[in-house]
Amino acid sequence: xxxxxxxxxxxxxxxxxxxxxxxxxxxxxxxxxxxxxxxxxxxxxxxxxxxxxxxxxxxxxxxxxxxxxxxxxxxxxxxxxxxxxxxxxxxxxxxxxxxxxxxxxxxxxxxxxxxxxxxxxxxxxxxxxxxxxxxxxxxxxxxxxxxxxxxxxxxxxxxxxxxxxxxxxxxxxxxxxxxxxxxxxxxxxxxxxxxxxxxxxxxxxxxxxxxxxxxxxxxxxxxxxxxxxxxxxxxxxxxxxxxxxxxxxxxxxxxxxxxxxxxxxxxxxxxxxxxxxxxxxxxxxxxxxxxxxxxxxxxxxxxxxxxxxxxxxxxxxxxxxxxxxxxxxxxxxxxxxxxxxxxxxxxxxxxxxxxxxxxxxxxxxxxxxxxxxxxxxxxxxxxxxxxxxxxxxxxxxxxxxxxxxxxxxxxxxxxxxxxxxxxxxxxxxxxxxxxxxxxxxxxxxxxxxxxxxxxxxxxxxxxxxxxxxxxxxxxxxxxxxxxxxxxxxxxxxxxxxxxx
Ligand code: UD1
Ligand code: CA
Numbered sequence: 156x157x158x159x160x161x162x163x164x165x166x167x168x169x170x171x172x173x174x175x176x177x178x179x180x181x182x183x184x185x186x187x188x189x190x191x192x193x194x195x196x197x198x199x200x201x202x203x204x205x206x207x208x209x210x211x212x213x214x215x216x217x218x219x220x221x222x223x224x225x226x227x228x229x230x231x232x233x234x235x236x237x238x239x240x241x242x243x244x245x246x247x248x249x250x251x252x253x254x255x256x257x258x259x260x261x262x263x264x265x266x267x268x269x270x271x272x273x274x275x276x277x278x279x280x281x282x283x284x285x286x287x288x289x290x291x292x293x294x295x296x297x298x299x300x301x302x303x304x305x306x307x308x309x310x311x312x313x314x315x316x317x318x319x320x321x322x323x324x325x326x327x328x329x330x331x332x333x334x335x336x337x338x339x340x341x342x343x344x345x346x347x348x349x350x351x352x353x354x355x356x357x358x359x360x361x362x363x364x365x366x367x368x369x370x371x372x373x374x375x376x377x378x379x380x381x382x383x384x385x386x387x388x389x390x391x392x393x394x395x396x397x398x399x400x401x402x403x404x405x406x407x408x409x410x411x412x413x414x415x416x417x418x419x420x421x422x423x424x425x426x427x428x429x430x431x432x433x434x435x436x437x438x439x440x441x442x443x444x445x446x447x448x449x450x451x452x453x454x455x456x457x458x459x460x461x462x463x464x465x466x467x468x469x470x471x472x473x474x475x476x477x478x479x480x481x482x483x484x485x486x487x488x489x490x491x492x493x494x495x496x497x498x499x500x501x502x503x504x505x506x507x508x509x510x511x512x513x514x515x516x517x518x519x520x521x522x523x524x525x526x527x528x529x530x531x532x533x534x535x536x537x538x539x540x541x542x543x544x545x546x547x548x549x550x551x552x553x554x555x556x557x558x559x560x561x562x563x564x565x566x567x568x569x570x571x572x573x574x575x576x577x578x579x580x581x582x583x584x585x586x587x588x589x590x591x592x593x594x595x596x597x598x599x600x601x602x603x604x605x606x607x608x609x610x611x612x613x614x615x616x617x618x619x620x621x622x623x624x625x626x627x628x629x630x631x632x633x634x635x636x637x638x639x640x641x642x643x644x645x646x647x648x649x650x651x652x653x654x655x
Pocket of ligand 1: 244268341372
């Protein structure tokens with residue numbers, strides 16, 4: 156069911172270690188030591204492209220899929236390999252991206268590719284950040300990934316890493332796929348034995364090479380010093396006048412190294428270059444995320460109508476009715492029911508609580524075990540204790556509601572005075588009557604009862620009954636007298652009108 160989940164296609168199509176060009180099997184030309192015996196790994200993510208076709212002022216890799224920047228998807232997938240170092244290659248004027256990336260940790264470095272001279276040049280720009288991966292005495296593997304392939308999975312990367320650790324592993328590994336429409340992808344050219352000979356870019360490919368269905372997904376993994384020495388040998392004598400990273404495979408072969416190919420699901424290597432492709436990536440990601448929460452024990456009554464964020468955490472025996480939106484930062488515990496048309500972000504919902512229909516949980520909303528939040532209720536930066544209820548037409552912002560408290564329909568916490576926000580604290584077991592305005596900062600003590608229609612501006616003592624509204628006055632028989640007076644007024648007005 157999970158298409159694009161990163162498993163390589165059937166084993167026969169998996170990693171194919173190629174034989175050395177000269178027929179000699181062992182790969183000993185570059186160094187005497189066996190390749191990839193350690194787990195030392197550096198990841199280079201290419202992200203210098205501006206993404207002109209997205210028509211955006213924002214750098215392409217910051218566009219989001221499932222509420223997370225594309226670059227973060229790639230970096231998170233790469234992080235599962237526990238690389239010793241990550242280098243992100245950015246374009247000029249991408250300082251915001253650089254800062255966001257570096258905030259991820261000390262092992263992340265950024266380098267700038269001043270001019271976009273091709274994927275091979277981009278990898279070469281990473282050299283200053285790759286000390287320890289450059290010389291024959293250094294060793295270590297380098298993984299090159301693209302910043303605009305958000306669907307890349309940890310599984311595929313792990314399978315590639317495993318292929319590099321296997322006995323007789325190839326020095327370099329490319330990732331190939333068979334797209335429905337091979338269009339302008341680079342083509343993987345293999346010899347009669349199935350070994351990779353080279354990758355030819357579409358613009359440079361002959362008629363017969365364009366017939367090849369096996370396309371280059373873009374990522375590669377291989378021996379670091381070897382890769383960097385090959386990258387230094389690239390030229391731009393080709394149809395696009397670019398330094399193609401893909402030329403390293405032919406160079407590796409020519410130097411007697413073995414090149415392997417790992418075949419991945421086409422969805423996974425999909426690159427995002429336009430808004431339409433961004434939407435397509437989003438759709439594929441949603442399918443994947445829905446499958447994940449269902450596999451973890453959640454019931455999605457109508458999966459296609461539930462939108463999830465990459466970090467949405469949903470427990471077991473959770474039921475989600477149709478048309479529910481989970482923005483970033485939502486955690487749902489076991490046994491929760493989310494009814495239709497609810498919108499949640501930055502919210503935590505504890506065991507057995509019920510949300511919606513038509514509820515809105517904004518950042519900082521925390522619903523305790525068994526709490527109930529019903530239709531047209533908005534909760535922001537507020538905690539509801541276990542078993543507390545706010546079932547209808549209510550706004551609770553910057554508030555703390557005790558366990559088992561009952562918030563009547565139409566209750567509003569007036570948290571904002573036009574300048575700053577203030578807190579409302581409602582004690583355990585309190586009862587707030589319908590249409591109450593709580594003018595913060597204000598406290599309602601535990602167990603207190605507030606009469607409907609109250610405007611509460613100062614503390615309600617615990618256990619008190621408080622009513623704060625205009626007192627009711629009743630004039631016996633007054634309705635008939637009032638109607639008579641109205642009729643007379645109307646008649647006088649009519650007389651006046653007919654005289655003019
Ligand atoms: C590349 C491959 C092609 C493969 C395809 C898969 C090369 C030469 N071609 O082509 O074989 O089928 O990906 O999607 O590698 N970038 C830089 N600096 C540059 C150029 C690119 O950082 O100077 C980055 C881009 O931001 C992008 C990635 O490298 O993240 C790929 O570049 P792109 O121009 O999209 O490569 P393709 O032409 O799609
Ligand atoms: Ca591309």
